[in-house]
Amino acid sequence: MGRLMRAPDSILPLQALRLGYAARGLDILRAVDLRIEDGAPTLIIGPNGAGKSVLLRLLHGLLPPSAGEVRWSGDARARQAMVFQRPVLLRRSVAANAAYPLALAGIARAEREARVRAALELVGLAAFAERPARRLSGGEQQRLALARAAAMRPAVLFLDEPCASLDPAATRVVEEVVGRLSLGGTKIVMTTHDLGQARRLAGDVVFLHRGRVLEHAPATEFFAGPAAPEAGAFLRGELVW
Amino acid sequence: MQDLASAFSTAASLVMTADPAVMRIVLLSLQVSLTATAIAALIGLPLGALLAVAPFRGRGAVLVALNALMGLPPVVAGLLVYLLLSRSGPLGNFGLLFTPGAMVIAQAVLITPILAALTRQVLEGLWEEYAEQLRSFGAGTARAVPTLLWDGRFALLTVLLAGFGRASAEVGAVMIVGGNIEGFTRVMTTAIALETSKGDLPLALALGMILMAIVLGVNALAQALRDSSRRWAA
Numbered sequence: 001m002g003r004l005m006r007a008p009d010s011i012l013p014l015q016a017l018r019l020g021y022a023a024r025g026l027d028i029l030r031a032v033d034l035r036i037e038d039g040a041p042t043l044i045i046g047p048n049g050a051g052k053s054v055l056l057r058l059l060h061g062l063l064p065p066s067a068g069e070v071r072w073s074g075d076a077r078a079r080q081a082m083v084f085q086r087p088v089l090l091r092r093s094v095a096a097n098a099a100y101p102l103a104l105a106g107i108a109r110a111e112r113e114a115r116v117r118a119a120l121e122l123v124g125l126a127a128f129a130e131r132p133a134r135r136l137s138g139g140e141q142q143r144l145a146l147a148r149a150a151a152m153r154p155a156v157l158f159l160d161e162p163c164a165s166l167d168p169a170a171t172r173v174v175e176e177v178v179g180r181l182s183l184g185g186t187k188i189v190m191t192t193h194d195l196g197q198a199r200r201l202a203g204d205v206v207f208l209h210r211g212r213v214l215e216h217a218p219a220t221e222f223f224a225g226p227a228a229p230e231a232g233a234f235l236r237g238e239l240v241w
Numbered sequence: 242m243q244d245l246a247s248a249f250s251t252a253a254s255l256v257m258t259a260d261p262a263v264m265r266i267v268l269l270s271l272q273v274s275l276t277a278t279a280i281a282a283l284i285g286l287p288l289g290a291l292l293a294v295a296p297f298r299g300r301g302a303v304l305v306a307l308n309a310l311m312g313l314p315p316v317v318a319g320l321l322v323y324l325l326l327s328r329s330g331p332l333g334n335f336g337l338l339f340t341p342g343a344m345v346i347a348q349a350v351l352i353t354p355i356l357a358a359l360t361r362q363v364l365e366g367l368w369e370e371y372a373e374q375l376r377s378f379g380a381g382t383a384r385a386v387p388t389l390l391w392d393g394r395f396a397l398l399t400v401l402l403a404g405f406g407r408a409s410a411e412v413g414a415v416m417i418v419g420g421n422i423e424g425f426t427r428v429m430t431t432a433i434a435l436e437t438s439k440g441d442l443p444l445a446l447a448l449g450m451i452l453m454a455i456v457l458g459v460n461a462l463a464q465a466l467r468d469s470s471r472r473w474a475a
Contacts (some may be wrong), residue, residue, distance in 0.1 A: 062376055105379070
């Protein structure tokens with residue numbers, strides 16, 4: 001039960017306290033209270049426009065909240081990473097892409113190369129190391145984005161709908177890698193609109209609807225019978241918006 | 242018509258035989274314009290990249306000024322540098338006026354705004370794409386500038402070539418600050434202007450042909466770079 005013993009330098013739990021975000025006078029998130037613990041992946045689900053991506057960006061610090069705050073349990077800035085729905089790859093080789101954030105973090109070359117090699121092997125791209133990254137297929141690009149994030153050895157990895165534009169085979173590979181990272185001790189916080197994916201990966205589920213968290217429960221409980229009526233409707237495919 | 246035909250054939254032989262006087266002029270032209278492009282690049286590229294990524298008050302005004310400076314008439318650039326370098330000017334003590342050094346400065350002044358403005362245009366699109374990811378990596382503006390310069394390298398090479406093309410084709414600035422002194426500050430454009438007005442068409446034509454060849458070569462190179470960059474940019 002090593003998981004329960006919080007390492008002294010852990011940055012979790014991560015808390016959102018009355019977190020709000022408004023853009024052009026429109027409330028996108030309202031009074032979100034959330035506590036994300038170490039452990040199995042946390043999946044944020046909800047219909048389109050629920051505010052999932054904005055919530056991830058607020059947690060990761062890419063957007064400034066208009067209300068409330070994001071609170072980490074330690075100095076988290078350098079210990080988190082994010083993979084976006086559309087991978088942003090630099091106009092460099094596959095290996096250079098994976099090495100970039102490591103160089104930025106001041107990691108020495110030898111260590112950098114070892115980490116890059118391991119990360120590319122993890123996602124099955126070791127043979128492509130010297131190829132131009134932007135010539136990879138969509139699925140390969142997303143795997144590279146994952147490898148790049150993994151090489152940073154983040155304590156928390158945010159994934160924003162990483163499989164939204166991938167075919168089923170590529171999706172399966174990404175899920176496998178995410179599963180392995182999670183087992184390796186990286187806390188996964190991921191949004192998805194794919195309920196099957198949420199079922200396969202989630203330790204706990206956050207259900208977001210119209211900018212509010214309506215339910216946060218262990219995955220088994222949530223999928224057995226969600227407490228919030230909107231969540232039930234969403235699971236039955238009746239809640240589209 | 243007869244004159245023109247013989248002028249052409251004399252010009253062709255001047256080029257073919259690599260006439261020493263012609264070659265000296267060509268060489269100096271290349272030296273001056275390449276040096277000016279290098280200096281302008283050292284200032285203009287980082288400046289353009291910074292303008293692409295850094296939000297600051299008055300950015301709009303700076304961009305308008307920069308775009309206006311792109312159209313700076315060479316004679317005006319020449320006049321400004323002349324005033325700076327003339328004996329009574331602030332930099333008069335260096336004795337640079339009517340030397341190749343003065344011509345380098347004048348061309349650099351002329352094309353630095355061009356390089357900066359084009360760099361800004363090229364890198365702004367790239368920044369739009371990269372900004373969120375780089376911030377996620379924890380990269381600040383200071384790190385974003387070299388990253389963008391490197392990732393935009395192919396497009397920036399065409400920017401450099403545009404600057405070099407402009408520098409090597411202008412006549413007004415180098416005429417004013419260089420003085421078109423034979424064997425010392427005479428470059429292709431000033432030589433063409435002088436020889437044409439003197440009526441020595443063969444020499445003017447020979448230099449004109451070489452200048453055209455250089456401009457063509459530069460553009461072919463730019464095209465080739467654009468093609469090869471697709472490999473990386475996809």
